Amino acid sequence: MTTGHSELSAILRRARTALVSGHVNPDGDSVGSALACYHLLTGQGIATTLYSIDPFPYNFLFLPGADRMSHELPAEEPDLYLIVDAGAPHRVGEPLHRRLQNTKSPKILFDHHVNYHDQGSFFDQTFIDEHAAATAILLYRFITDQGLPMTREIAVALYAAVMADTGSMRYDSTDREAFLALGELVAWVDPWAVAAKIWEETPLAQLRLLGEVLSSIRLLAGGKAAVFEITQEQLRRYRLGPDHVDGFINYARGIEGVEVAMRFREIGPRLYRVSMRSKGSIDAGRISHEFGGGGHRNAAGFDFSGSFDEACQLVEEIVARVAR
Numbered sequence: 001m002t003t004g005h006s007e008l009s010a011i012l013r014r015a016r017t018a019l020v021s022g023h024v025n026p027d028g029d030s031v032g033s034a035l036a037c038y039h040l041l042t043g044q045g046i047a048t049t050l051y052s053i054d055p056f057p058y059n060f061l062f063l064p065g066a067d068r069m070s071h072e073l074p075a076e077e078p079d080l081y082l083i084v085d086a087g088a089p090h091r092v093g094e095p096l097h098r099r100l101q102n103t104k105s106p107k108i109l110f111d112h113h114v115n116y117h118d119q120g121s122f123f124d125q126t127f128i129d130e131h132a133a134a135t136a137i138l139l140y141r142f143i144t145d146q147g148l149p150m151t152r153e154i155a156v157a158l159y160a161a162v163m164a165d166t167g168s169m170r171y172d173s174t175d176r177e178a179f180l181a182l183g184e185l186v187a188w189v190d191p192w193a194v195a196a197k198i199w200e201e202t203p204l205a206q207l208r209l210l211g212e213v214l215s216s217i218r219l220l221a222g223g224k225a226a227v228f229e230i231t232q233e234q235l236r237r238y239r240l241g242p243d244h245v246d247g248f249i250n251y252a253r254g255i256e257g258v259e260v261a262m263r264f265r266e267i268g269p270r271l272y273r274v275s276m277r278s279k280g281s282i283d284a285g286r287i288s289h290e291f292g293g294g295g296h297r298n299a300a301g302f303d304f305s306g307s308f309d310e311a312c313q314l315v316e317e318i319v320a321r322v323a324r
């Protein structure tokens with residue numbers, strides 16, 4: 001038994017209300033982990049707000065309870081804040097971040113990001129393990145360690161979260177613990193039904209845009225870097241949101257000889273949201289941290305201000321510095 005776990009159990013026994021949140025532009029781990037918490041807490045009789053600053057990605061809306069998500073913070077202060085997968089306190093979004101800075105209620109964090117942001121001094125209790133394959137694994141540890149009841153709703157949320165964050169159990173973070181957890185969770189889950197919802201209902205417009213984007217990939221730094229841009233005009237023209245283009249970067253990383261892929265998604269004039277994916281020796285999290293972002297060794301992100309050509313120049317410089 002982990003001491004932290006039983007302390008959290010004691011907090012849960014006293015709480016009547018709670019708020020659960022993941023991070024901006026939530027991914028599958030953020031959504032699945034938040035939903036698992038939501039079902040866990042409501043199952044304990046705690047009236048829980050499932051908050052998100054941004055919409056859930058379209059392909060995770062099938063998860064039970066996803067329709068309870070609210071963009072509104074409750075007027076009353078909840079007895080407990082439970083934050084999952086955020087990477088940094090401010091990544092819950094401005095309004096909730098401000099609340100968290102001023103509240104007297106306990107703030108709990110479950111996260112598997114590298115702790116660049118000293119989250120331990122911001123939260124009252126943290127469960128951080130950068131080696132965990134997903135934040136959902138940390139919740140699975142808590143639930144099993146404390147003997148809390150597993151339900152179908154919780155299991156499917158955790159299962160989807162782990163599958164999403166490990167690239168279906170392929171990425172470097174995939175380990176025995178993740179396989180063992182899925183082995184237990186699959187008692188409640190139909191793997192094909194979940195996979196079909198997440199990966200087999202792609203809008204045709206998304207594939208058409210992917211085609212356009214793949215044709216525009218630039219190889220830089222002697223072929224070690226693959227970069228591409230997604231403009232606001234493209235998203236408008238194809239009527240797609242950011243959730244539709246999140247997976248595109250994996251094609252760029254998958255190119256022979258490429259060690260790092262970078263996607264520049266335009267979010268304003270001379271402003272880009274950058275996603276990095278690496279394989280081999282390049283530490284994407286550390287590079288992102290230099291630019292005010294963060295993440296993991298092989299997957300990270302940050303905001304970049306400048307033109308796309310300036311961005312390409314920057315990539316040349318970074319790769320020249322860090323590639324071996």
Ligand code: 5GP
Nearest residue numbers: 087088275276293294295296299300301302
């Ligand atoms: P993505 O490229 O999918 O947005 O992010 C890759 C990984 O890096 C995810 O685990 C994500 O949570 C993390 N990440 C992305 N952007 C940021 C950022 O600006 N700050 C921090 N701390 N983590 C980020």
Ligand code: MN
Nearest residue numbers: 027029030085
């Ligand atoms: Mn995430």
